[in-house]
Amino acid sequence: MFDFIKEFYLFLKIRKKYWLLPIIIVLFLFGGLIILTQGSAVAPFIYTIF
Amino acid sequence: MSSILGISAFYHDSAACILIDGKIIAAAQEERFTRKKHDPNYPHNAIEFVLKYANLKLSEVDQIVFFEKPFLKFERLLETYVAFAPKGFVSFAKAMPLWIKEKLFQKNLLFNKLKKHDENYKSDENIFFSDHHLSHAASAFFPSPFDEAVILTADGVGEWATTTVAVGKNETLEIKKEIHFPHSLGLLYSAFTYYTGFKVNSGEYKLMGLAPYGNPIYEDKIKSKLIDIKEDGSFHLDQSYFNYATGLTMTNKKFENLFGQKVRNPQYEKLTQFHMDIAASIQKVTEEIMIKLANSIREEYGIRNLCLAGGVALNCVANGKILREKIFDNIWIQPAAGDAGGSLGAALALWHIDQGNKRLVNLKDDMKGSYLGAEYNQEEIERELKAAGANFETLKYEELIEKTSEFLSNEKAIGWFQGRMEFGPRALGGRSILGDPRSDKMQKNLNLKVKYRESFRPFAPSILREDLPKWFELNVDSPYMLLVANINSDKKIEMTVEQRKLFGIDKLNIKRSEIPAVTHIDYSARIQTVTKDTNVRYYDLISKFKEKTGCPVIVNTSFNVRGEPIVNTPTDAFNCFMGTELDYLVIGDCILDKLKQNPKLKKDYTKEFELD
Missing domain, CATH: 3.90.870.20 (Carbamoyltransferase, C-terminal domain)
Structure with a gap:
């Protein structure tokens, strides 16, 4: 995972696409959330966030 | 002895190829082994075949190269969704889980799959990633009989590029200019393939074969509404008629209204003169773009030889027209011009461009007649x-x-x-x-x-x-x-x-x-x-x-x-x-x-x- 983060950081740096970073972080956070909460339990959890 | 394994996979037409000291030894498409047409999966069988043919174990292969860059593709997807937002949310919601879970970690995915070929293969340090259109361009130039050529590649889409112009000289190859997604000649042709009821990514041949039965009566409509073609052959598609950038179909209601008929359902609707006229019209527009592109790059670079690759290069009718126009003295087209040939191009690009190995031009045929697959005694x-x-x-x-x-x-x-x-x-x-x-x-x-x-x-x-x-x-x-x-x-x-x-x-x-x-x-x-x-x-x-x-x-x-x-x-x-x-x-x-x-x-x- 560390290698991946390093490579992805280098990619953003070379492409000068730092503005994509917030989108990617949110995607990963929600992705992780869905995996951790095993899908079906995620809906009520999201409702409380918003 | 130096060996390179080239791989193309995960979109359509997965394939593998092996080079030894820069020579093409074997290449094959996965579909031939799995009996599943255009098989997009990891080409396990094709890799097994090319390794066996070259008498190598995976751990003995020096470099492994994938034909495109997944990070760049992800960048294109994200930017496209942002540009079209809030349109395209359904497509976004479908695509993202796959990317977050798997596609973004393609190096890891490849490494895990590759390990299954040979337990002694232990490090991912020899895995490299080429660029989709550079792979196409390399597959068209390096096996060609020319020491210098201008290379035109056109397909649906790679990472960002849909059409590129490159110049190759001996072992160097440089991409000079690109047309970016969503403006794509390949996707325009595929949109009409979809509209006439054929399968995208495989029915394009049928559309081309259907064209001579019709009259190009919709040519002006296409050129005035769908695509703006410049004198140099570059073009701009009006996205309000298409749905491929963010949707799950190629065309939309506005496209149907423009031509006056709905998308043909092949299960119960027969081909009519309308579909033949549509086919003839889009074929004519495609030919016009290809000829304009060829003319402008001939003039700009002053090189006499042309190489073609990318899915659009399989449009042999357009190729024949370029030849007849006598724009270039010589033309060479990569026989595996689609994504399967990307495996070959990626390997050749690594050998010549990255490693700087000298290229000996073979005037006969470096592709060995394209007979690169399995044989039986x-x-x-x-x-x-x-x-x-x-x-x-x-x-x-x-x-x-x-x-x-x-x-x-x-x-x-x-x-x-x-x-x-x-x-x-x-x-x-x-x-x-x-x-x-x-x-x-x-x-x-x-x-x-x-x-x-x-x-x-x-x-x-x-x-x-x-x-x-x-x-x-x-x-x-x-x-x-x-x-x-x-x-x-x-x-x-x-x-x-x-x-x-x-x-x-x-x-x-x-x-x-x-x-x-x-x-x-x-x-x-x-x-x-x-x-x-x-x-x-x-x-x-x-x-x-x-x-x-x-x-x-x-x-x-x-x-x-x-x-x-x-x-x-x-x-x-x-x-x-x-x-x-x-x-x-x-x-x-x-x-x-x-x-x-x-x-x-x-x-x-x-x-x-x-x-x-």
Whole structure:
């Protein structure tokens, strides 16, 4: 995972696409959330966030 | 000794290729092994084959290279969704989980899959990533017979690029300019493929074959509403008519309203003159763009040689037009111009561009006639045929050629399985179905009784190279069936006034030339030239046929039925033979007569494969 983060950081740096970073972080956070909460339990959890 | 394994996968037409000291040793598409057409999955079988052919274990391979860059593709996806937001949310929600879970970690995914080939393969440090269009450009330039060329690649989309222009000189290759997604000639053609009810990424050929039945009456509409074509051939698509950037279809309601009909449903709607006119119109627009692009890059770079690759380079009608316009002195087209060839290009790009290895230009054919796949010796063939329950006789070479040419001249349909399998979508006399082009019934019979495909689809001729100018308006090599030219006027049979009045598919039954089975209704043919250098057996067979009939041309179509990948093994060939109305199967030195086979081995082949 560390290698991946390093490579992805280098990619953003070379492409000068730092503005994509917030989108990617949110995607990963929600992705992780869905995996951790095993899908079906995620809906009520999201409702409380918003 | 230095070896490079090239891989293309995860979109369509997965493939693998191996280079040893820069020489192309073997290449194959995964679909031929899995029997699943355009198989996009990790090419496990193709990799196993190329490694075995090169006598290497994976841990002995020096570098492994994937044909495109997943991070760049992800960047394009995100930026496209942002640009079109809030439109495209459904597509976004479908695509993202796959990317977050798997596609973004492609290096890891590849490494895990690769480990399964060899337990001694332990580090991912030798895995590299090429660029999609650089891979295409490298596959077109490095095997070409030119020391200098301008390379034009065009397809649906790679990472960002959809069309690129590159300049190659010896071992260098530099991309000079690009047209970016969503403006794509390949996707425009695919949008019309979808609109006329054919499958995207495989039905484009059918659209091209349908075009001569129609009139390009929608050309102006396409050019005024859908696409803005500049003088240099660059273009801009009006995205309000398309849905591919963010949706789950190619076209939208506005597109349907523009042409006045809904997308054709192939299950219950027949092809009409409308669809033929649409096909003719988009074909004409495609040709105009390709010719303008070719003209502008010829002028800009002043280089006499052109190389083509990318899916659009499989549009052999457009290729033929570029050739006829005499814009370039020489043209070379990569036979595996689609994504499968990306595996080859990625490996060649790594060898020459990154590693700086010298390039020796091969004036003959670095692609070895595109015969880069699996082959079977006589013993293996006989073993497989016996196991399948086949009844066959083994003949001496001269006798085999004599008998096969005799069958051909008696209008028999023959399955021809010889030597190495072809790399790329065309069968070139290694895994082919052959017939007599002089026969009036051959096109219809082969389409309906052997290939189980639409009757309008044309067949291609294989012709002895030395006889080419006597039969067609062409006098350059076309070994990969990627150039279309008209039949010579002295071989044509002109249409009568009544025949001229016929519309669309009704024209199919008109005898158009001395070789009607390979003459399309506009008198064109997709030509394969055959020389002794690349395929002796095939050359000898056509020569013998010529000796008997005076005709140096035979019908050559791929050895498969509609929806089936081209046969790979002798068993595949026997199954296809028994499932269709082929009369004979000639495989290695063996001949199989359908009448002598056990009738119980016949199978209903029509439902075996999903239609494409």
